[in-house]
Amino acid sequence: MKITTVIPTRNRPNHVRKVLATLQAQTRQADEIIIVDSSDEIKYLEVIKESFPDLPLKYISSEASVCIQRNIGIAQATGDWVFLCDDDIELSKDYLEKLELYTTLHPECGAIAGRLLQQEDDKWVDQYPVTGARDLIWRFIFQLSVWGDLQNIKSSFSPANLLLVYIKKFYSRRGNGFTLAGWPIITSWSASFQTTIYSLGADLIRRDWLLQSPYDEVLDPSGIGDNYGVAIGFPQDRGIHVIDSTVAYHHRANENRLDRTLAYYRRVLALHYFIKKSKRFTKVTALFFLWSLTGNTLLYLAKGSKNMIRANLKIIALILTNKNPYWVAFRKNKKVTKPNFI
Structure with a gap:
């Protein structure tokens, strides 16, 4: 070698x-x-x-x-x-x-x-575990990313534990792959x-x-x-x-590193671009992806994160109008695109 x-x-x-x-x-x-x-x-x-x-x-x-x-x-x-x-x-x-x-x-x-x-x-x-039962249920409903082991997630409310058993089995069947919305998951x-x-x-x-x-x-x-x-x-x-x-x-060097909101904005647009471009995903995945962004928007609304709300809303608008900047640039054979939501 x-x-x-x-x-x-x-x-x-x-x-x-x-x-x-x-x-x-x-x-x-x-x-x-x-x-x-x-x-x-x-x-x-x-x-x-x-x-x-x-x-x-x-x-x-x-x-x-x-x-x-x-x-x-x-x-x-x-x-x-x-x-x-x-x-x-x-x-x-x-x-x-x-x-x-x-x-x-x-x-x-x-x-x-x-x-x-x-x-x-x-x-x-190297893991970013789900914080609890509510967090896991929310991620499951909106098919968001999970990046950590799920075995110790429990609820004090007995009926919720039955739902958690189903959710854990769902992620186990998905394996270390993707949610229905195309977000990456590693639970094993x-x-x-x-x-x-x-x-x-x-x-x-x-x-x-x-x-x-x-x-x-x-x-x-x-x-x-x-x-x-x-x-x-x-x-x-x-x-x-x-x-x-x-x-x-x-060590995540600070030089050349984007601020959190802009990095999120570009990462989500990149993920949608690859879902749209790759043959391994379907139109159903794209629809679930839009649904997942609704969940993210509601989450940031609850947190009062105005910039993140604005970023999510603009991403949703770009997707609905088929104007994801990466997709547009790809169709025009352009390189090094710099999407900005401000």
């Missing part, structure tokens, strides 16, 4: 140094590391070369688009496997070694990741599991899979929602394997 690491970056020199340090510390190092850079200033690259003289580094300049940058790196890669690595990732020292070992034991595997942890309230987590979190959608910020993937299902370059420069579009194009359903024997830490 030959592994090429692809790192897209923009105006994050300190994070590039850190991610190269974590790659240098790997017990199984990558055979090739490609940095695809769209920074305004690239003088820092000379310092990088001096700091990591033993790493097999290659630098490519690009326009500012994470999707375009990743596609460039994948196209230039000489490895038969590509390690997609965000520039704000920190890896366990055995990360690549464990992923490679897994692929040798499971030759059918085409995409593999360790658990991806993000910091929430001073804790590193064993030591090793397979899923359709997972973060691709620290994943080892067959290069031919990525060439078959490239990143969609119509998306915004940050690539919000890009992993969804790539993963649904993989040749295997639930084709991403996830193991808990090694982990990656996503």
Whole structure:
């Protein structure tokens, strides 16, 4: 196996140094590391070369688009496997070694990741559990995303527990795939599991899979929602394997990061765009998706989140009028679209 690491970056020199340090510390190092850079200033690259003289580094300049940058790196890669690595990732020292070992034991595997942890309230987590029975019932009614184990969800109201049993069985039958509205779900979190959608910020993937299902370059420069579009194009359903024997830490760098409302707005539009574009979804999925946005709107109305309400209402209007900016740009063969609800 030959592994090429692809790192897209923009105006994050300190994070590039850190991610190269974590790659240098790997017990199984990558055979090739490609940095695809769209920074305004690239003088820092000379310092990088001096700091990591033993790493097999290659630098490519690009326009500012994470999707375009990743596609460039994948196209230039000489490895038969590509390690997609965000520039704000920190890896366990055995990360690549464990992923490679897994692929040798499971030759059918085409995409593999360790658990991806993000910091929430001073804790590193990879699940965002449902908060209780009401939350789960609400998500089920509106077919919203679930990203955590459901086994411990109970209600003090006995009749509600009968409904919860049905809901849990419903999600169990759906597997780690999609709700009826197309939102991703992961409710089975064993030591090793397979899923359709997972973060691709620290994943080892067959290069031919990525060439078959490239990143969609119509998306915004940050690539919000890009992993969804790539993963649904993989040749295997639930084709991403996830193991808990090694982990990656996503530090979520502040540079170039969109504010919460705009990120949500673009992510939802991207999800609808892929539902509309992909043959694996039907018109029924699109209708359920609209219904799910009604649930989100009501939720933000209860919270008094005016910007999120406005974002949801505009998304609904764009969908109903067939004017999703990503879909419009796709039909016109345009790239790097920047939808804004203000």
